[in-house]
Amino acid sequence: MNSIPHALRSTHVLLVDTDSNHCSEVTDQLSQRQFHVSTVASATEAIQLTSNQRCDAAVLFCDELEPQVLDDLRHLQSAHASLQVIVVSTTTSITAAVEAMKAGACDFLTKPISPNALALAIQTAGTNRPRCTHTACSQPAVVREKKNKTSILGKSAAIDSVLQWIARVAPSEMPVLIEGESGTGKELVAREIHAASNVADQALVTINCAAVPASLLESELFGHEKGSFTGAIATKRGLFETADGGTLFIDEFGELAGDLQAKLLRVIEDGRLRRVGSTEERQVNVRLIAATNKTLIDEVRSGRFREDLFYRVNVLGARLPSLRERTEDIGLLAQHFLGEGWVLGDGVLELLQRYTWPGNVRQLSNVMERCKVLAGQPGIIAIDDLPSEIVDASDQQQLEIGGNVDLHTLNRSHVLKVLKQNRGNKAKSARVLGINRRSLYRLLEKYNAKHSA
Ligand SMILES: Nc1ncnc2c1ncn2[C@@H]1O[C@H](COP(=O)(O)OP(=O)(O)OP(=O)(O)O)[C@@H](O)[C@H]1O
Ligand SMILES: [Mg+2]
The missing domain is CATH 3.40.50.2300 (Response regulator)
Structure with a gap:
């Protein structure tokens, strides 16, 4: 291979x-x-x-x-x-x-x-x-055709380049490395590459290196002969053999131990492997897709990952953009996760776009699910339905850029009136007052007006 x-x-x-x-x-x-x-x-x-x-x-x-x-x-x-x-x-x-x-x-x-x-x-x-x-507009028609069918949502330039990259690497037999923070869609992209590859009608076999105990990983990947270790009660073929002719997706690739890295390089180089406890070499033809949320070159530099293996898989590698690098896709994705019959209420999209999303698209998906369950009014996601970390992060930002309203100009009765109008909802009241929530708390402390939310 x-x-x-x-x-x-x-x-x-x-x-x-x-x-x-x-x-x-x-x-x-x-x-x-x-x-x-x-x-x-x-x-x-x-x-x-x-x-x-x-x-x-x-x-x-x-x-x-x-x-x-x-x-x-x-x-x-x-x-x-x-x-x-x-x-x-x-x-x-x-x-x-x-x-x-x-x-x-x-x-x-x-x-x-x-x-x-x-x-x-x-x-x-x-x-x-x-x-x-030249430019994206002169892509061959076939690329566009595949793009239209993609399940990868987004209209940002960053996602567009990911789609172009997928179209380019999919037909190759070479290994592909997908890097990206947690929840950026690495698995989704791996599936898309397989689906657009020449072996799309063959198996896509997946293994997550972090989910399999290190001691069993070799046997999972390469198989074992009966009796080769305690517990090897029968001969078993490994996932490379299962994926023969198709694609093997190795997730959390950065977790692979050193000795296995060497064995993997061997299979990539010449398609040959040995089951644990066997002297016989077997030939497989497998297209490898690897994913990691680490920056693998850093692992190479710190000596935890083999340089030769890294370069071998990184030839066609790419890093997926985080959600905060493509905030213009947030509305589209949020709406997709909410489904029909739901809309984002006033100011919600702005808050979602201001948040940093450490868990990326998966976190956005989870947040939307949660909001639907907790929504005060069916069909509308309001600011109050958002988890506090998203609203707080925005408050924090406003605090850093300095609120645009001078707190001294707000008098007690006005603040309390706004609070009352908004039924004690502090997030909403703060917005109406043009201050952040923390400032509102400070004012309330100052007025010594403990307000029931
Ligand atoms: N561009 C996108 N369009 C639509 N859905 C997306 C997109 N990117 C990610 N998702 C969805 O977000 C969730 C997380 O994606 P996925 O599991 O592929 O991420 P990952 O990078 O493999 O995460 P992890 O590193 O945690 O394993 C999935 O439900 C996936 O369908
Ligand atoms: Mg994943």
């Missing part, structure tokens, strides 16, 4: 790099891996060279993804629309990746990059042709 096919061994690669030392180092590494390598120092030279020499893919090395780099990318793309350009930069942000993709890059990788990871990216670039060039 996933070894470089013969047909691609003569891929012509063009390296674009101003650093000639780095360039010759990479040339050596790629030449050893049977690529034909040419090198130039600028995009202009690249355009000249590609106009009279075969070139299947170009790798554009840069530090930060500056506007100049994007311009170079666009020029290269307009000169040779079919050229696959991979950008390798020091930038790690998803926004930068989106920018690069929009400018026509087929892949976006982060420095430092291992020779194997780079070789794989070039290989994928080769196998993914023909491809979409």
Whole structure:
């Protein structure tokens, strides 16, 4: 599985790099891996060279993804629309990746990059042709068709780039890494990738590394022979064998112990595995999707995760945006979770958009469920129905930016009148008064008017 096919061994690669030392180092590494390598120092030279020499893919090395780099990318793309350009930069942000993709890059990788990871990216670039060039609007129709069927909701640019990424990686056989905070939709995305893959009609098998005791994980993944350990009363095939021909989704991938990481690398590299207690090697053909809510490169840096395995799975990796990075999707998602017959009352959306959502989409889903049960008025989610942490967070923010009403200008009778009008509801009263809830409490303490809520 996933070894470089013969047909691609003569891929012509063009390296674009101003650093000639780095360039010759990479040339050596790629030449050893049977690529034909040419090198130039600028995009202009690249355009000249590609106009009279075969070139299947170009790798554009840069530090930060500056506007100049994007311009170079666009020029290269307009000169040779079919050229696959991979950008390798020091930038790690998803926004930068989106920018690069929009400018026509087929892949976006982060420095430092291992020779194997780079070789794989070039290989994928080769196998993914023909491809979409330039902006999102020139995507092939098939991509749009799949997009329309997606269960992944959102209209933000961040979600759009996730959908584009899914469409790009799904047809590949290579492993995929999905990073993202808890509740950002990693499992949903994994299912979507499988559903859009060439093995969609085959099994999607899932395992959560955090849910299986470490001592049993190897046998779960690779199977075991009868009697190979206490409790192995019968021979059992592992999930890799169950998923043969289809997809294996390994969730909480960052929890995988060191010895298993090595074994996993082996299966990814050549599709071979050994059941626990067996000497026999078995061949499987499994597409691997891994997910983690850790930042795996940090785990690599701290020595907890194998670098080679990381680069192997991260070639097609992406980080899903948190909900607070795409607040424009909150209304849509909230409405989706509420279902028909429900609306958000005055000011509710603003509060939801101001909150930080540490549990992301899952938390939003739970909050909406809870609100429906507790809603004072059926069909409407009012501010009072929201959990206090969401309202308090907003109060806290207002406190930080400084309330826009001077507390001294409010007199006691006015405050008490507003409280009465709102039947003692402090959140509502505070809003009417134009102050935050904490300030209202302070005023009430000052007036010594203990009001029954
Ligand atoms: N973009 C989205 N559109 C609609 N529903 C979503 C979206 N993202 C996530 N969800 C929903 O949010 C919930 C959490 O998603 P999911 O289980 O995929 O997250 P996760 O990243 O795997 O979380 P964890 O790290 O906690 O395992 C699910 O019910 C999922 O359907
Ligand atoms: Mg999950």
